Amino acid sequence: MKNLIAVGTLAALAAFALAAQAQQQRGQQQGAPPPQGVGAASTDPGAGFGPAQLTTFKVRDNFYMIRNGQSGNCSVLIADDGVVLIDNKFEMDHDAIMTKLREITDKPVLYVINTHMHGDHSGGNAKKQELGAKVIAHENARFQMAMTQTKGLPTITLEDHMRLYHGEFILDIYWLGRGHTDGDIVVHLPNQNMIFMSDLFATWDPYVTLIDYPGGGSLREWTRTLDRALALPFTTVIPGHGGATDRAHLETYKAQLTRMQDMVREMNRSANCGRRGLAPADAAACATKSREGIQKMLETEFGWSGFVTTLGLDGVIREMQ
Numbered sequence: 001m002k003n004l005i006a007v008g009t010l011a012a013l014a015a016f017a018l019a020a021q022a023q024q025q026r027g028q029q030q031g032a033p034p035p036q037g038v039g040a041a042s043t044d045p046g047a048g049f050g051p052a053q054l055t056t057f058k059v060r061d062n063f064y065m066i067r068n069g070q071s072g073n074c075s076v077l078i079a080d081d082g083v084v085l086i087d088n089k090f091e092m093d094h095d096a097i098m099t100k101l102r103e104i105t106d107k108p109v110l111y112v113i114n115t116h117m118h119g120d121h122s123g124g125n126a127k128k129q130e131l132g133a134k135v136i137a138h139e140n141a142r143f144q145m146a147m148t149q150t151k152g153l154p155t156i157t158l159e160d161h162m163r164l165y166h167g168e169f170i171l172d173i174y175w176l177g178r179g180h181t182d183g184d185i186v187v188h189l190p191n192q193n194m195i196f197m198s199d200l201f202a203t204w205d206p207y208v209t210l211i212d213y214p215g216g217g218s219l220r221e222w223t224r225t226l227d228r229a230l231a232l233p234f235t236t237v238i239p240g241h242g243g244a245t246d247r248a249h250l251e252t253y254k255a256q257l258t259r260m261q262d263m264v265r266e267m268n269r270s271a272n273c274g275r276r277g278l279a280p281a282d283a284a285a286c287a288t289k290s291r292e293g294i295q296k297m298l299e300t301e302f303g304w305s306g307f308v309t310t311l312g313l314d315g316v317i318r319e320m321q
């Protein structure tokens with residue numbers, strides 16, 4: 001059963017990415033203003049959701065992002081002996097990523113870090129392993145991946161923290177708690193004042209918060225996880241999707257999650273379906289009506305639809321009692 005849910009999740013993610021891209025293209029056709037990319041918007045033409053075509057952005061010396069709107073960011077950190085990739089998109093993106101990578105360096109890929117198990121971040125693992133790369137992920141992410149695939153599994157995992165020394169970069173990899181899934185890791189670069197947030201911070205426009213409950217996600221815990229990240233020293237933030245941005249943007253994102261928590265909790269409370277004395281049939285009818293109301297609120301206030309709702313709705317109602 002869990003297997004089927006996980007497969008469904010991965011397929012749904014692909015659909016989500018394509019739907020979001022279509023939404024972005026519609027926005028462009030209508031001459032809509034560019035997505036709110038905060039500070040990055042002025043310097044990075046791909047800020048916000050991302051360009052349609054795979055595009056390389058130089059963020060600083062020895063650090064590039066290979067991006068498009070269809071899947072997660074692929075970040076490239078270059079040292080003398082090779083390259084570390086943070087996420088590597090879908091399997092179908094492998095050849096194009098390698099072509100883009102070879103335009104900036106001929107060094108081998110030493111490590112691929114999967115920020116979490118979703119296929120738009122970890123899909124190219126097996127092909128990178130064939131080239132000699134080692135894949136690093138959280139133990140929970142590897143567990144989820146092992147449910148659905150036999151190749152491309154990470155061979156190095158962490159529980160709470162590990163450190164990778166890579167040229168000028170120190171990569172402090174942390175698991176700070178649940179949120180988008182139960183296996184998202186953040187990568188902190190203390191020397192560069194930078195943090196990679198996985199899909200704990202994905203700057204879709206509008207913000208569409210995917211809480212993957214079958215994948216261990218949690219709205220209730222997500223804000224605490226972000227608090228732990230915000231306690232680290234950094235100025236530049238790399239989201240799981242979207243261009244490089246700043247700390248204030250991440251704080252805004254967290255405030256949206258807090259607002260979602262409060263609104264769901266308040267609607268649960270005012271429906272009060274579990275109150276004493278309600279006959280079981282009436283309690284069930286009340287819960288159904290309340291669920292419909294919360295779904296509508298999440299659609300209008302937070303842009304939920306399709307499988308974002310399917311994966312998240314009952315979980316948030318259950319958690320925010």
Ligand SMILES: [Zn+2]
Nearest residue numbers: 116118180199
């Ligand atoms: Zn994801």
